[in-house]
Amino acid sequence: MNLIHNQLSMLDKKKTIYTKKRLQFTFSVIVFFVVFLLSLLFLCSIYFWTRYQQYHNFSIITQSIEDKKISLDTISHIWEESKDDDKRFNENLSYIVVNNNTITSEKLNSEFTKEEIQQIMGQDIGILYQTNKFYSKWISLNNSKIYIISRINYTFESLAKDIFVAFLVSLFSAWVFFFLLWKYINKLFLPVEENIANMNDFIHNAWHELQTPLSVIMSNIDFYMDNKKGNDFILWEIKDETKKMSELIKSLLRISKEDYQIHLEEFRVKDFINEITDNFEEKRRQKNIVIQIYIEDDVKIIGNRKHLSICMTNILWNAIKYNRDNGIVEIYCDTHSFVVKDSGIGISKENINKIFDRFYKEDSSRSTEGFWIWLSLVKKLCHLNNWKYLVQSEKNHWTCFTIQL
Secondary structure: HHHHHHHHHEEEEEEEEHHHHHHHHHHHHHHHHHHHHHEEEEHHHHHHHHHHHHHHHHHHHHHHHHHHOOOOHHHHHHHHHHHHHHHHOOOOOOEEEEEEOOEEEEEEEOOOHHHHHHHHHHOOOHHHHHHOEEEEEEEEOOOOOOOEEEHHHHHHHHHHHHHHHHHHHHHHHHHHHHHHHHHHHHHHHHHHHHHHHHHHHHHHHHHHHHHHHHHHHHHHHHHHHHHHHOOOHHHHHHHHHHHHHHHHHHHHHHHHOOOOOOOOEEEEEEHHHHHHOOHHHHHHHHOOEEEEEEOOOOEEEEEOOOHHHHHHHHHHHHHHOOOOOOOEEEEEEEOEEEEEEEOOOOOOHHHHHHHHOOOOOOOOOOOOOOOHHHHHHHHHHHHHOOOOOEEEEEEEEEEEEEEOO
């Protein structure tokens, strides 16, 4: 029992550490995306707002020149005369005067390459021409073409660089948060770990304290009945109740220590079911129950055999235990589902979902033995393996359990 207790403690520690790391990673990822998305939203807002403001101001200026509200001589002073909050939109305003296809004068506040100048002067239609790097428009005044040019302050390349920097900042923030969060999670989980440890100690002590007297009672009853060679009804009742209590204690321990590791293997379904039904041969004969198996010989599946065996054993046990004398249990299996249907006492509709609660019992009287505690283990293992389970029943007629892999 000490070995089982130690294994249980180690398993709970592994589960707790796994949960901590998962929370640590999850929160760090959330921090990364929150910081990065907020930065992305902020940078994109600046980008589009800057482009809009510069486009708007450039359109006003070119329209003013076209309407001769502003002379050519004043273009070079536009930025100096602008308001402080508009300077960043107009500081790159430039112009080129072309007469008879010859550049007669130019004022370029920003460096323009020859390719860009050719691109600007290649526009034959006097419309606003926009690229990622500049705005341009030519205006016909005094028999000359005047090309008004404005270098865009915040280009898409600048935005891409800022986004990359924001990505690195977000990544660094998540990395810092990842390590800082570990201390907080350890403090947060400390009461949980203490409760788990106390629960494991309680289960271990309860198992030891209850199992020992039960074993003594069982052995003494067997000794007495073997020597008396009689059929004492009271002793049989005591023995049955002792068995029930022993099974209840075992189920408590098993539910608590069932691990989260999934071991997959391929096995033949019919052999698997036959092994399970053979364990209930004596119980089946006591109630004269017929077990009908509908499985093809060559059907194989890949799954967690241990967990599936626990589920099918518990379901078949209930199908026999809560069945009628001379009843029938039908088992259907294929590569995707396992179905167990019995002709027993059934379950009321309002209580079908309750049978997976620990210690719930459809029959509140003592007319039927045992508890439904094993079904809570079936539910747990189904969730662990991502299996779907379904219970259908008609009170006083039949019950059908289905596990879909």
